[in-house]
Amino acid sequence: MSAELLDTPAASAAPAGPPHPLAEFWTSFRANRGAVIGLALIVAVFLMAVFADVIAPHPPNLTNDAAFLKPPFWQAGGSLTYPLGTDAIGRDILSRLIHGARLSLSIGVAVVAVSILVGTMLGLVAGFVGGATGIVIMRVMDIILTLPSLLLAIVIVAILGPGLMNAMLAVAVVVLPHYVRIARAAVIAEKSKDYVTAARVSGAGPLRLMLSEVLPNCAAPLIVQASLGVSTAILDAAALGFLGLGAQPPSPEWGTMLADAREFVLRAWWVVTFPGLIILVTVLAFNLVGDGLRDALDPKLKR
Amino acid sequence: MLRFLLTRASLVIPTFLGITLVAFFLIRLVPGDPIETMAGERGIDPARHAELRAEYGFDKPLLAQYGIYLERLAHGDLGRSISTKEPVIAEFASLFPATIELGICAILFALLVGLPAGILAALRRNSVFDHGVMGLSLTGYSMPIFWWGLLLILLFSVQLGWTPVSGRIDVQYFIEPVTGFLLIDTLLSDESGAFASALSHLVLPAVVLGTVPLAVIARMTRSAMLEVLGEDYMRTARAKGLPAWRIVGLHALRNALIPVVTVIGLQVGVLFTGAILTETIFSWPGIGKWLIEAIGRRDYPVLQGGILLIGAVVMAVNLLVDLAYGLVNPRIRHAR
């Protein structure tokens, strides 16, 4: 899902022929400076994740007994060996951040992929089948929406036990209702339209109707929600990591790094500052792109 | 209006039952024997084990167990904390005011800054100020607040020494809890300086917790104002020769507030999520910190009761917001 998001604009930029819808989309997306900056940042983080082994100056978990809590290079006592300094057990912060990009991006993409798949299916069913099934699905979604997202994630992790996989699963459940609602709203809006009736009259089965007629019509809001969803997923997973319920040490997950760094807030500002900064930048990038996609894909959604 | 509220209220009941189900299954889904889960790690002697088993009906079918659970709930019995042996509901009641105080201050901060910022941004659309507000609010919306809190501690507590790092009040003060809200209780007490101490403890956590709602409110206010400013009735207001403050502050804002009220309502869940993180960072003795510590101690009855009570609070607030929505929107109030 996310790879497609990244590729689509780039691919559509090349052909300068007749005004293809994708080209049109790209033109209006490009006009949004924030969205382009966001996209560039995402590409940078993506490349960082892919080539982590090559660009990181040290292995993420390599400790150095001689370099505990070394400051970044521009401060007295810092050196370029550890550009952003080291943590309490002498690990290079920059390298850990670079490797952490892998985790955070995988979390974001995996969570969104799972929730969009399951959510859209549930939404389509709720919209098409309606009746008791539909009501039960929507009530369950209401419950999920009523409980504060982090609290519900915590409960799920409490049942399943802490760990990265369980945290991801928890976050996926928490963000599920958004996709269900979008898909269901699209079905209900489209169901009554003439072309669906026409398809039904011409003998298309409900499954075919769902997948070939209705789904493409809720693609725009789903894509926007997916982009925004990646940022939510990264943020929530980092929060769980920070609370000690997500990825477990010594994993270089950004939230987990912050949890380790908390006790050094009074002594070593860099241990605390950089992991949070990169979470902020990554989340902001996905939100910028999400806003840009929304404006470009659907003027009606523009707020 | 009444009908509107009744419809909303009727949706609340199944949702609340759903939440009781979540809480009910929480203890049963945790791996291991539920009685041992409830008793904690210290273990339990076999006689007491059997006694509890009968009391909670673990030997009966699931539906009967749920019935017993609901009956206990109806009597206000949410079980006892494993670590303190106190009733969960009593612990919740004693800690909840701290969270409410923090949450109210956070939302006040968000409103005091977010509403004017959004209004001004809309009035000066595409100005530097507008772009600044929008950029900052998207940043605020993207903020990992657990880091934001640490950063503010780093700046204001460590570097500048302006605010304390943690807690609700300096240890030297002992304030008799009257309302549970320290800002009020310190004013009621005779201790000089207590109020200032409570306030200085509150500022940073409230700012941290208010950051995301602030961003959302500013964005929503701006877009709602932009929409309203283009409406025909704004032209009428100007044609009446009203002063500018009245045109913007009354005719425009009153309409723009309708969607903003909804958004503020949606922030209640966000506030609880934020409170869990904020209270953990600032060691704020509220519900969020209580729940996180309960997880650390595997205190499942606390978690079970906590989720139920928080769910109930969120639903109650949502109902209040629906009521407020009806009050600001005459179309709903007079719908027949």
Next chain:
Amino acid sequence: MPLLDIQNLSVAFPSAGGTLRAVDGVSLTLEEGEVLGVVGESGSGKSVTMMALMGLVAYPGRVTADRLAFAGRDLLGMPARERRRLTGRDVAMIFQEPTTSLNPCFTIGFQITESLRQHLGLDRKAAKRRAIELLEQVGIPAAESRLSSYPHQLSGGMNQRVMIAMAIACNPKLLIADEPTTALDVTIQAQILDLLLSLQRERGMALVLITHNMGVVAETADRMMVMYAGQVMEEQPAKTLFTAPQHPYTAALLAALPERSEGGRLATIPGVVPGLYDRPRGCLFSPRCAYATDHSRNERPALRPWQGGSVRCHYPLGDPSRDARIRQDHPVGASADVGASADAIPEAVR
């Protein structure tokens, strides 16, 4: 001293493609108690002219005029505060869409008393009494109970009555009605128009009636002004305008009236109002005019006094030497357009 004196008023909106002149050198005077009809197609600048008078042109629109005076007072030169005191009290305006022009969040009563309290300084009780009187005057039954109604609870016609009550609340000397009946049901249109005119007569206030429908103002206006693409094309006493229009555009508008159609076919004016990019060098109507010549395409005619009013055309229809001068100035597409022009300028003109 005329009640309203506008000389060379222009309203410009800067846009990405250049400056859009929505109103271009409009001059107009109005006496107390006079009824003026302003007609023209959508986009002809008739509404914007009146918005400029009301001070409703918002940034980035720019209003310039040699003179814009109301009751002898210069509107452009006066402080904003003073001007605000004038708008809504001495000059009032009602709009096309009554339901969206009323604020959905406030009661009818609030919105009427607001003006009264703002401009006349009435207290709550007095304002309420006056509001009830006003509602009764505009023909709203059970006026007192209507005060607490919201706009969405009333019909469009009722809301327009409320708008009128609001507008006349402070006894204005001039009421501007911008297409007051366009959005209403046909049956209601006549009622609202009658109401406006009877109020005008009772109170002796001047009335500007903006419309794109000539029929609406035919029997009601003292004087008529025809606008096209931001300019005044013709101005005349209403009586003579309908019998002897001087500008080809006026003639074409009259021909487009259903009641004047012949042979079951409605006459139309070919083409559209020029936009920002296709503004002609010469006469703005020349691309659509049946009588356009090289001369009128190259040189823009000035608005000049003509018979009882004024006209902006090189060849006014009442000019005896007209045919000869047109022939001499090389009519554009003379061969191809003769038939079309005969269609476009019908009976009434000949």
